Each structure stands twice: as structure tokens, then as C-alpha cells.
Amino acid sequence: MASAEQRKSNGENKVKLADIAKQTGYSPATVSKALNGKADISEAARQAIDKALKDNGYIRRVSLSRKQRTIEVVFRDFETIWALEVLRGIITEAKPHNINVMVAESGDRQHPDSSWVEGIIDRQPIGAILVFSNLTDKERSMFQSHGIPFVVFDPSGNPALDDLSVQADNWMGGVIATRHLLELGHKRIGIITGPDEMLCSRARLDGYSAALAERNIPTSPELITEGDFTTPGGYEGAMALLEDEQSRPTAIFAGNDLQAMGVYEAARQLKIRIPEDLSIIGFDDIQTAAYMGPALTTVRQPLQDMAATAARMVIDTNEGRKIQKRVVLSTSLVVRDSTRRLKSRD
Template sequence: MMASTESHQTNGGTKVRLSDIARQTGYSLATVSKALNGKGDISETARQAIDKALKDSGYVRRNSPERQQRTIEVVFRDFDTIWALEVIRGILEESRRHGINVMIVPSGDRKHPDPAWAKGIIERQPIGAILVFSNLTDSERSLLQSHNIPFVVFDPSGNPALDDLSVQADNWMGGVIATRHLLELGHKRIGIITGPDEMLCSRARLDGYSAALAERGIPTSPELIAEGDFTTPGGYEGAMALLEDEQNRPTAIFAGSDLQAMGVYEAARQLKIRIPEDLSVIGFDDIQTAAYMGPALTTVRQPLQDMASTAARMIIDTTEGRQIQKRVILSTSLVVRDSTQRLAHAKA
């Protein structure tokens, strides 16, 4: 069989046969070949043992013709929002400069790609993958590494593994500067609509909010915290929960995303609450439409396109053998517009 004679040179120049790997691991040539080619019909134990033997031997896989197409896969849960379009734009612009194609792949949920994705990417052989919010299981990570497919976790939903490449904004400082801005305007009763609690960026923004309040000796009040999902409907629901009690309404709301801030605007409109006269609102992201909302939205800018182009460049640099920083955190900044103002009767 072809598998019995197939051999590759190691990085040191010594030829390694698949039959050597089979003999070393105790698995058949067919099983070794399946592990090598990413087939799914072998046990995880066998795959990990064979992958380790291949790696320890210095076995170098040939790049398939498909790999020469130079494609980066971008794994998204959903890409029908303005936020997603800005991320895609940044990846496309950086990839285009290097003559690389981009493929958008829908993921299973906000924390993990569809289970079939890992098998499919081995067959498609892109030069790398960008996972938006998603993390991989240990077996999926091992599978990609064994096939020399680097990946970058964009805005990770949890703490990435030590060896994972990742890029994100400074979400904690973003939460701090948003809340400080409202405090400096005299607001003390500040509501917040977070993102999903299981997402790292959401928790970091909430922690920044709490830290800024603590600087002024203001305790974090659970009744002023509403969990959202970074969408406009989630922002609307969170705002209605915070604003429905007229006697205990916050004077300002920090929305964990600009899309959620849009939902706050709609809730305020329905409740006949004026922005910013009765309620100051600050968002997070600075998507393109933020400046055109009525009133124009004060927000924390996270450089989405820069983050996205950085993720693409990390893939390209890894493929071309350049040394890179494994974890990149880009700064956030305050963009003051018309949706926040000094609280009436507050001291300047």
C-alpha cells in the first residue's frame, strides 16, 4: 500500500516512514494514515498518541494543493451585525494586502465552533483560522497543531490556553473610563447592561465599572446591573428592567455594546425619557452608526478593524516563520458625543 512506503523528511533531514510511526505507537498503518489526514473514525486516544509520535519524530507534512490557495478561515457565530461587518472588513483589508483569500464559516454557538468544523478545516487546508469568540477543545487544538494550521482567538470568550494566539481590546480599562466619564458628570446612580456573564470581555467591562465606582466609594448595586447579550433586543430588555421603576431609575446607563445602547434608546423613547436630559447613555465599540444615532452616542472605542487586521497578520506572520507576540491587547479610548451630559444640580 502507498501508506506503507510513504515517508517524509524531518526538520533535521532524516526520513521518517509512517510504518515507523505505526510500529512505535502500536497502531495499524490505516489508523496512522487516518490520524495524519484528520479522519474522524478513530478514537481520540489513538489520535493523540499518533499526533505526539509524529510531532516527536519531527515529521513534516506536505502541504496539499489546497493549501497553496492561501485562505484564512474566519469562524463566526453570526455575522449579520454592524459589529461583525467591521471585524470582517479588517480581516479582508489585511488579507488582501498579502494576496490571501478569506472564507467565512458559521460556528455552532458563541463559545465553540460547530463540531464538524475541525474535520472540515483539515480537508480544506487554509493557512490559518480566526475564531471570533470561540475556543477549542484540547483535541481540536491538537488536531490543528498537528496539521500545522495556526489559529487566533479573536476577543476570546474565556481565558485562552497559554500557547494560543489571541487578540482583544482592553475591556477592563474600557469599563473604567466609561464609568469614570459618567461619574465626572455628577452621576452616582449608574446602571450597566452587561454582555453574557460567561464571556471574558463582558466580565472585564463589569469589573472595570465596579472598580471605577469603588474609586469614589460607591458600592456596586445588584439592582443596577442587567445582563444582556450584546444585541439591540438585549439592550432594550435590560433598559426596561432598569428604568421601569420611575422612583429608582438610574440617571445614567453604561451599555456594554453600541448595539445594546440602541436598545436603551428605544426603551427611553417608549418611556418618554429624554437622552441626555433625563438619562445619560454611553456605549462600547464605536461602530460606524454610533455617531449618527439621535443623539450621537458617547462610547468607548475598541479598535475592531485594527484588532481584526492584527489577527490576520498574526496568521500570516506565523505561516511565514516570523516571531510574534502570542497575546495582543489593544487600547480602548473614550469618544464623547451628545448622549451624556452633566447631571442637573451636580457640582462641576
């Protein structure tokens, strides 16, 4: 009987599901599910079956006819200008390589169930870019066991040690935004964050607090309100900060440009002039930021460069090149017309 090593060298896949089932104690149906990347089995079962397959010299093969020259991009929410910026960067990098880009939407849940991974495995792209959250151990194992590389774009938490990831320097972006307002003489600076569970949101808030601390200005809880990175969330946060005329801030740092749009609308309704009465700074520098009235001062997060980098990481990994696993790109200040030096109040 040929050894496992001989079977590997001969490229043979003569292992029977019944044999693996007998060795592992799992049913042939469970072995089949593990082999085909199905989600409805335990992680312990998946690992045991994968080990038995490997020990018996089984080699997973994807036929060339099935392997698609496609990168799959999974968004939580695709109906934003931010998402279009990301997609544009991915397409720009993929097109010269004759690679198509497929878009999927996982919905509003931060941790959708693992069935979406099954769909990707069935479609057999050369890789996936995941724009919504970190992976669960189960999802990670499903990708790895089927040889599909993935990159986590702007991860919501600290990525796992072996995960490929791309993000901006959100902490420094928060520092840059707040320093700009401080240099204009503002001390009562409100901030509308993103969701607290998202790493980028916490990092921007920490940068805000660090910049205030540089000037010995304490962080005031009443000047901090949590948003959700949407325009309605920015509007609601701004109304909470601005409703009391006596205690309202003289400047607001919006956690992203979409929230800044909501701040503009709140200011309009309250008859607060921008920037004469209220300075506003955003984060991202999406294309519409320059066309707001007045043009929005913001922190540029190089979304298209980040997206192109993520696509390049997928391509290079697929082609066997050695790559840096974690990439952090710099943020920078873009000064426009929505911020100005604070004038003393009568």
C-alpha cells in the first residue's frame, strides 16, 4: 500500500470518506461537509477531519475550469460613498491583471453567520477582501482549508496574528484633526465617534483625547457622543451637542465625512453658521467633501490606496509572493473652508 508521502508525490486522491469517518469517529456526511467547506459543523470536527485528510495524503484540488480570475469583496453595507471609494481602488488594481471584481453584501450585522463563506468557497475566487469585521476562528479555518487567501480591510478589532490586513493610522488621524482645531484657538471641541466596538472609532477617539492632553485640556464626557458613521447618526450627535446654546462646543470633530454631513444639517436647522459660529472637521476625504458648502476640512484616509493595497495583497499571495501581513497607511490633514480661527465671544 502506498504511504501518505507516496500518494502526495503521485498527486493521487484515493482516500475514501468512509476511511476518514472511521479514523475520526465522525459520520461520512460530516466528513463531506468539512471537505466542501460547509459551515454547519463544529470547529473541532473540522480540524480533526482536516488533520486526518492531511495525514492520509489527501490533496485538495480546484480544477482550472472552476478557479475564477475574480476577487470577491464583501461589504457590510454597500450603499455609501465610502464603499464606492473602496471599490474603485480595488478595481484599479485588479483591472491590469485581468481580474474581475465581484461584490457581495453581508448586511448590517457585524458578525454575519458563516453561510456567506460557503458562497465564496463555492465560487472559488482567487481571494477575498472583507470590509466589515474580523473573522471568527471558524470562518478563518474555512478559508484556509480551501486555500482562498483573504485580506481584512479596516478591521473592526485587532486582526489575528496570521491575518492579512490593511488600515489607516486612525490614532494619528484623530490627533491631527484635534490639533488643527486647537491651533485655531478652540478648546471646547465636541466629537461624534463611530460605534464603540470598531477599532478605527476607538483609535480616533484616543487620538482626540491625546491631542487635548498635550494642551492640558481634560476630556469632557459631555462633549463626546457616539454615532454610527452615517449621516443621520451625525445629525443626531450634533443636535445632542448643540441643543444647549450656553454649553455647545465651538468646534466638532465628526468621526467620518458622512457624519459631518449630518452636522451640517443640524447647524443649518439651528441657524448656526459654518465656520463663523462652528468649525467642523471630518475624516476620510471622500470625493463629495470638497463640494459641501462650505468645503469640508477633513483628515484624508487614503481609501483608494488602501483598497488597491488589499487587492495587491490578494494577487501576490495567490501568486506565491512574500508579502507584509499588516499594512498601516498614513493619514493627512486637508484644510478647506469649514474651520476657522475662534473669535472671542462677547
